[in-house]
Amino acid sequence: xxxxxxxxxxxxxxxxxxxxxxxxxxxxxxxxxxxxxxxxxxxxxxxxxxxxxxxxxxxxxxxxxxxxxxxxxxxxxxxxxxxxxxxxxxxxxxxxxxxxxxxxxxxxxxxxxxxx
Amino acid sequence: xxxxxxxxxxxxxxxxxxxxxxxxxxxxxxxxxxxxxxxxxxxxxxxxxxxxxxxxxxxxxxxxxxxxxxxxxxxxxxxxxxxxxxxxxxxxxxxxxxxxxxxxxxxxxx
Numbered sequence: 001x002x003x004x005x006x007x008x009x010x011x012x013x014x015x016x017x018x019x020x021x022x023x024x025x026x027x028x029x030x031x032x033x034x035x036x037x038x039x040x041x042x043x044x045x046x047x048x049x050x051x052x053x054x055x056x057x058x059x060x061x062x063x064x065x066x067x068x069x070x071x072x073x074x075x076x077x078x079x080x081x082x083x084x085x086x087x088x089x090x091x092x093x094x095x096x097x098x099x100x101x102x103x104x105x106x107x108x109x110x111x112x113x114x115x116x
Numbered sequence: 117x118x119x120x121x122x123x124x125x126x127x128x129x130x131x132x133x134x135x136x137x138x139x140x141x142x143x144x145x146x147x148x149x150x151x152x153x154x155x156x157x158x159x160x161x162x163x164x165x166x167x168x169x170x171x172x173x174x175x176x177x178x179x180x181x182x183x184x185x186x187x188x189x190x191x192x193x194x195x196x197x198x199x200x201x202x203x204x205x206x207x208x209x210x211x212x213x214x215x216x217x218x219x220x221x222x223x224x225x226x
Contacts, residue, residue, distance in 0.1 A: 006158075040218070043159075044216075045213055105161060105214065107158045
């Protein structure tokens with residue numbers, strides 16, 4: 001079974017530039033998550049999708065971050081304009097369905113962003 | 117106070133030692149996850165628990181729902197076990213989101 005795919009793995013940009021990350025979840029997984037993990041901290045949920053609808057985006061800095069999952073499959077996360085404090089690993093994860101405590105969550109390898 | 121607290125933050129041990137990492141949480145949960153993160157890599161799910169104990173190879177995870185506490189044990193530790201171990205809890209209300217601890221950095225010295 002293919003895992004959660006993310007790209008690019010690494011990106012270095014200057015502040016005020018824009019960047020986009022792509023995620024393809026495991027086939028059939030309805031729930032997709034984007035997390036931000038700053039060095040030395042645990043992951044923080046940015047946005048959670050259920051199919052192509054947003055379940056939780058309360059911690060997404062909407063003035064600069066946006067995410068979409070138009071067809072309910074793959075997703076993109078965009079940052080525009082980037083700030084130095086956005087340097088982090090952006091993790092995509094998926095699970096079969098939310099609301100079921102028996103579902104394992106699967107993570108991608110992460111996209112490492114450095115803003116200089 | 118964080119909803120999920122892990123201890124210790126850092127742990128260095130000799131190869132072969134028995135390792136224990138602890139996780140305490142303050143919210144009602146439907147499940148608790150133990151995750152492993154290698155440097156430069158993504159996160160791998162080790163266990164998902166809602167009660168009792170689970171074992172996989174040299175790894176054992178236990179949970180005490182009444183005490184809101186879980187432990188991850190590694191027997192006969194090996195340098196390849198060196199990683200960050202993260203505890204995450206799934207809340208039992210609302211959108212059942214995952215809340216993560218800050219992780220325990222484990223280093224096993226040969």
